[in-house]
Amino acid sequence: MTEAPAEFLAPRRRFQVLRRLARHRSFRIGFVIVVLLTLAAIFAPLITSFDPTAMRARIRFRPPQEAYWFGTDNFGRDVFTRCLYGARLSLTIGLGVALLSGVVGTAAGIVSAQFRRLDAMIMRLMDGLMAFPAIILAIGLAAAMGPNIGSLIVALSVAYIPRTARIVRASALVVRELEFVDAARVSGASSLRIIWKHLLPNCMGPLLVQLTFVFAYAILAEAALSFLGIGPPPPAPSWGNIIAEGRDQAVDAWWIMFFPGLAISLATLGMNLLGDGLRDVLDPRLKVET
């Protein structure tokens, strides 16, 4: 615990990390899955010629076939197209939650670690938020802020901030006690400089690992909120709301809810594999933690 941590952002170390990641099997698989899904989301209009919300009554409930790979739904919309466009929304939510909870959680964790007088207050607030299961907190907030993507991202972020803050704080506290940080402090470096130069870079590993898991949880949570009727509002497709809308047809037109469920599983799996790889390489000390 006391060896001087390599600076994460130093070029040589960065190169090493990348090389080890590239050799890591689960990271490779996860990376490929996530990149493919992201590309599919970005280039959705090029992959499919259908409009995700255009309704065509004549082709309701078509099973999967050559023209409609994942079949069509009750409005005659192409499920494959909706899954592609749904990836945009679902991945945006995942990314948004990871970024927002990452930024706020890091800020809270770093401030806690650096300014000890604020520590107790911030951490008690985090404890308070953690006293509620994340999904319940998210349901309440999502209902309060109304059904739109922005409020969904904020609601889920609030739910995942405390865990991120804790992880960042723990890493920062370790670094803070190291000799070279002490030396910097003695030589008159400002708090901001210490945070920027020493604390932040050394929290990056655990933080990045945590955020991949947050990304995965957010995608699952979006689906759960949609199931409860407070997810992203239709008709714009998200993986969660396609399942929620299609669940009455779970037997007769199983394809409507089956494929988006598969997409969620795949995306979450990819993020988890990615996270596992990052953890092994960046932060061997860290065990599975949420």
Added chain:
Amino acid sequence: MRMLRRLLLRLGQAIPVILVVAVLAFFLMHLLPGDPAAVIAGPEAGAEAVERIRRQLGLDRSIPEQLLVWLWHLAQGDFGTSIIHNQSVLQALADRMPVTASLTLVAFAMTIPIGIVLGVAAAKFRNTWVDSAVMLMALIGVSVPGFWIAILSVILFSVTLGWLPASGYVPLSEGVWPWLRALIQPAAMLALFQIGFLARMARSATLDVLDQDYIRTARAKGVSEWRTIAKHAFRNTLIPVVTTTGIILSLLMGGSVVIEQVFAMPGVGRLIVQAILTRDYPMVQGTLLALAFLFVAINLMVDIVYTWVDPRVRYD
């Protein structure tokens, strides 16, 4: 003695936090659009009927006034009365707690042995197909959306195969087997995620232990590896397991929100979601408060068990 003092201190610290969050929950609830009186009156009622119900429920008072009334009652141990069910919040919780507790405990009972055995096996056979298979299963477990797999499971196991009941909860008082039979499917769906979570953790904990010198020594002395694992690794694996029990229980509680909905189980998870969705203010506030207390208690217990399992840990 020091430990006791420490525990009391932590409890003391938790109370103001919970209160602050409860007040925040109060304002959050009252910010929600929609009106419980309109829910009760139904869509064909006019504004006049809704207003009448609002008066009956005391919702026509100002928000600060309602907050003070609520806090005043709380100070006297009165958690309030549900608007929608017209039942005391504590009574409602007491009625539903056994359902969620049963569901969570059965899921927990499935999680611990399966998760640990899978994790230990993966570590023992690391880098073989066993390891890959177990880890893939574990990953799938943490990756599928709970309600999605639950709906598919009902269609397969209840409707097509007819093995398990599709819904409902049978109280323990009607017999252990009927109780368990109704719980197997929902609990398994709930445990899926936690098993994956725990198996991954148990694997890395075991791997750590297997690399320790004393295990190598034991192995060198010719003690069979399984016995070594059983004796040393298992005990050491328990530590991270115990520390994450709080997290696992919290995740189970969160997961039960959706599972209770799919399987029509009248538990706390469904209660609170319904309460949020119908704007049953006292119910949400009271339940959140009670849950917060519960989790503080669970975490305290986890701390105690932790010091017991791992004597190296001492409270400063």
Added chain:
Amino acid sequence: MVNPRRTALLLGTALVAGGLALASGPAMAQKKGGSLVYANVSAVGTMDPHVAAAVVDLETIHHVYEGLVEMGEDYRAAPMLASKIDISPDGRTFTFSLRKGVKFANGKEMTAADVIASFERYKKVSPNAPALGDVAGMETPDPYTFVIKLNKPNSLFVEVMKTPTYSFAILPAEQKDKPARDPDLVGIGPYVVSEWARDSHLVLKRNDNYVADESAKGPDGYAGKKTAFLDSIRYNSVPEANTRVAALQTGGADFIGALPGDVAKRLKGRTDISVLSVIPFCQATFISHAKNFTNRSVRQAVSMLIDSEEMMEAAGQVWDRNPSLMFKPSYYFSDVGAAMYDQHSVDKAKALLKAGNYAGQKVVLETNTNYAYMRDSSQVLVEQMKKAGINVELKMVDWTTNVGDLSKGTGGWDMTITGLCSGPLLGPQQWRLSLAFAQNPDDPVVTEGYAKMFATTDAAERKKIWMGIEKYFIEEGYMMKVADIADLRGMNDKFVGIKPYYMQRFWDVWKK
């Protein structure tokens, strides 16, 4: 998930639509015994008949409580606890002769004192009290006679009394001061409540103190001679439709309600299970906000875009074309709305927009995620509005927000959709409040029309006045009817005598 049906569906009617094989009564011996499990979308919220409005509550309440008059099989008022009703020629004095020997579930005989006490409680607690209001005085000349005098003539007084929502049930006199939603569960009815776990289940058992109305030949709607054959009826709350239908398929439930059309298809091919279709049950109707959505031409343009088939098929509804705001069995049914109904014409809409100098003002359409037919119809309408060049914003909220915004006019919407259920069936007297939904409550067409309607004793004249109001609402684009919709229910055929009626009855039902 929210349980929209808890609050939403009030009533519907009971015409059997196809595919229904009821075992014929006479061939089967009626016998006592057995129990039935009924799984529905939500749990019973309140058992207070004076305030309950949710169909799930009302279904149980009508097994436990009765009123002076109840709705008969043909939806007209039929005598129940009153054997006779005399109305004075001026339409202001109503004399109810009570049946003798009728007992409450606690064994006490019902008298006129209980009726007066119940009326007083109703006035205090019921949201519907204004509809029965303006009472000059009540008296009980003898224990079996109840007289009520009104200040103004009200030719619809008895019709209002029959309403199954906010039912004017008779409670024992000592319940008079019980607060809303909290009376003791003592009524007059073939069943009594034996167990009630809130939000989970409610069990009814046969009421041994029940005295049936022997003057009737048999059951008649909610009135008539009722016989409890089943020992008990258990109402379970099962919100998820997939789970509900699985319960019926696996024997976990004998009867299920609120079956989505697509889910009902799964029951095809089961010889031991029937699907009941109760239609009309509700009607899907878009509503304009009179104060926000002020451009008449744009409202009319939107009316022209309604495509009943497209909307209903997308939602998987069993449905029926009906241009009227009234259901076909209702006395007030007419075709005044036909000219504007189901036009699905983008061209007509465009012409109207042009005539109204539409310049791209935004139209906000609010709907909810919880009801498939509301959610899906709205999505179809939005597509149509875009095609016609209307700048439309779809605002998708949860049911609770939607119903609150609807009744209070809040939320900044121009249009929304709802399901109207009891009003279209029972008649305009039930619509007094609801026609004012976020509308201008002082709209003279409504206020003057209603005043005339309640004053006249001539039924034909009343219908004519109503038709004028209805025409106004449709032509102004205030209400845009989509279709009548069915409520689908599934049942196990081992029970005999179950008839589809808008709210399910389990008296005169027995097990094979």
